[in-house]
Amino acid sequence: MSNPDWPLYEVFVRGKRGLNHVHVGSLHAADDRMALTHARDLYTRRNEGVSIWVVRSSAITASTPDEKDPFFAPSGDKVYRHPTFYDIPADVPHI
Amino acid sequence: MTTAPAAPADPAGPADPLQQHFDDTIARDQRVEPRDWMPDGYRRTLVRQIAQHAHSEIIGMQPEGDWITRAPSLRRKAILFAKVQDEAGHGLYLYSAAETLGADRADLTQRLIEGRQKYSSIFNYPAETFADVGVIGWFVDGAAICNQVPLCRSSYGPYARAMVRVCKEESFHQRQGYELLLTMMAGTEAQRAMVQEAVDRWWWPSLMMFGPPDGDSPNSAQSTAWKIKRHSNDELRQRFVDMTVPQAERLGVALPDPELRWNEERGRHDFGTPDWTELQRVISGDGPRNAERVSRRRAAHEEGAWVREAAAAHAAKQAQRREEGAPA
Numbered sequence: 061m062s063n064p065d066w067p068l069y070e071v072f073v074r075g076k077r078g079l080n081h082v083h084v085g086s087l088h089a090a091d092d093r094m095a096l097t098h099a100r101d102l103y104t105r106r107n108e109g110v111s112i113w114v115v116r117s118s119a120i121t122a123s124t125p126d127e128k129d130p131f132f133a134p135s136g137d138k139v140y141r142h143p144t145f146y147d148i149p150a151d152v153p154h155i
Numbered sequence: 156m157t158t159a160p161a162a163p164a165d166p167a168g169p170a171d172p173l174q175q176h177f178d179d180t181i182a183r184d185q186r187v188e189p190r191d192w193m194p195d196g197y198r199r200t201l202v203r204q205i206a207q208h209a210h211s212e213i214i215g216m217q218p219e220g221d222w223i224t225r226a227p228s229l230r231r232k233a234i235l236f237a238k239v240q241d242e243a244g245h246g247l248y249l250y251s252a253a254e255t256l257g258a259d260r261a262d263l264t265q266r267l268i269e270g271r272q273k274y275s276s277i278f279n280y281p282a283e284t285f286a287d288v289g290v291i292g293w294f295v296d297g298a299a300i301c302n303q304v305p306l307c308r309s310s311y312g313p314y315a316r317a318m319v320r321v322c323k324e325e326s327f328h329q330r331q332g333y334e335l336l337l338t339m340m341a342g343t344e345a346q347r348a349m350v351q352e353a354v355d356r357w358w359w360p361s362l363m364m365f366g367p368p369d370g371d372s373p374n375s376a377q378s379t380a381w382k383i384k385r386h387s388n389d390e391l392r393q394r395f396v397d398m399t400v401p402q403a404e405r406l407g408v409a410l411p412d413p414e415l416r417w418n419e420e421r422g423r424h425d426f427g428t429p430d431w432t433e434l435q436r437v438i439s440g441d442g443p444r445n446a447e448r449v450s451r452r453r454a455a456h457e458e459g460a461w462v463r464e465a466a467a468a469h470a471a472k473q474a475q476r477r478e479e480g481a482p483a
């Protein structure tokens with residue numbers, strides 16, 4: 061799988077129904093179809109997935125340089141987005 | 156979105172905010188991720204270690220691969236096939252991790268087949284009988300587990316995550332080997348003798364898998380400070396011995412070390428010293444199978460060239476057809 065002409069793909073696997081696809085790694089393939097079959101052979105040899113996405117690494121736009129990027133700062137001061145922000149009396153059921 | 160801050164090629168020291176952020180990440184036991192700033196030495200050390208590890212998995216297919224066509228039953232053949240395929244997978248997970256550091260996979264393969272990058276010394280020994288297949292699973296995969304479990308907490312995220320996948324699969328490798336040996340030990344006198352001979356061949360080379368003794372392992376301190384490595388070579392070797400002794404007793408084989416005995420005071424086993432000159436010799440290219448291992452990897456790569464070219468040509472044609480609007 062090592063050829064400079066074969067682009068790099070990122071692989072995302074849905075472990076089972078009800079879960080999101082999760083990034084599991086990368087591989088090289090000549091085209092999208094081959095990337096899918098390689099991903100199956102490489103990342104799901106033991107039923108680790110029910111669905112696979114592959115995408116060319118070059119097509120991904122990332123927020124980083126760094127996980128503490130100011131890009132994420134706007135969510136840092138919005139604690140009211142979390143349920144624990146709200147005081148609910150203990151005798152209110154089912155909330 | 157922001158653009159990456161220009162990282163100084165040579166950080167001035169702890170006052171450097173990038174260096175400081177990196178140091179804090181390590182100190183807090185958090186993971187370093189691919190696009191984080193990291194010191195050049197950290198990146199270089201990781202690329203070297205991960206590439207060597209990947210090469211070991213790939214070359215490691217050969218000693219056992221030799222036995223796939225000669226496995227004594229369909230069951231053993233299927234198991235061995237799956238095991239060797241897993242090792243290929245391990246190599247690819249690791250190349251994938253190395254690429255997140257800016258290494259190029261084709262270049263790493265080139266370095267391996269030109270003998271410019273190393274792989275584990277253990278795979279330069281031959282698997283002489285089918286009992287060796289069992290002992291490799293028991294000792295070599297067992298030693299790999301000792302090495303790799305702590306690496307699941309390595310400070311570099313993609314390496315640690317690759318190790319988690321690998322470790323999940325290694326347990327099958329070790330167990331199939333041990334079960335194979337149990338089966339042979341329940342067989343004839345000749346089969347039991349084969350197992351003992353294979354144990355005698357592989358014991359010392361397996362202890363050498365953990366690398367030179369701590370005193371002669373100059374890069375270990377830095378790797379430990381960076382939390383790439385979590386335990387010293389000698390500590391991991393000791394764990395392997397302690398883990399293996401009761402398994403050998405249960406199997407009914409003798410480990411070929413007259414100095415091996417339980418030390419009540421330490422609560423661990425004392426054991427003899429591996430022949431470090433042999434390790435040096437095998438690492439520097441003069442083991443029983445070094446030349447064969449590399450030349451076979453090179454042949455596989457070269458003989459596969461037409462497949463890679465054909466697939467690339469096919470992909471280019473399909474892409475062109477799509478562009479022209481014709482059905483693909």
Ligand SMILES: [Fe+2]
Binds near residue numbers: 299
């Ligand atoms: Fe492996």
Ligand SMILES: [Fe+2]
Binds near residue numbers: 325328
């Ligand atoms: Fe293995």
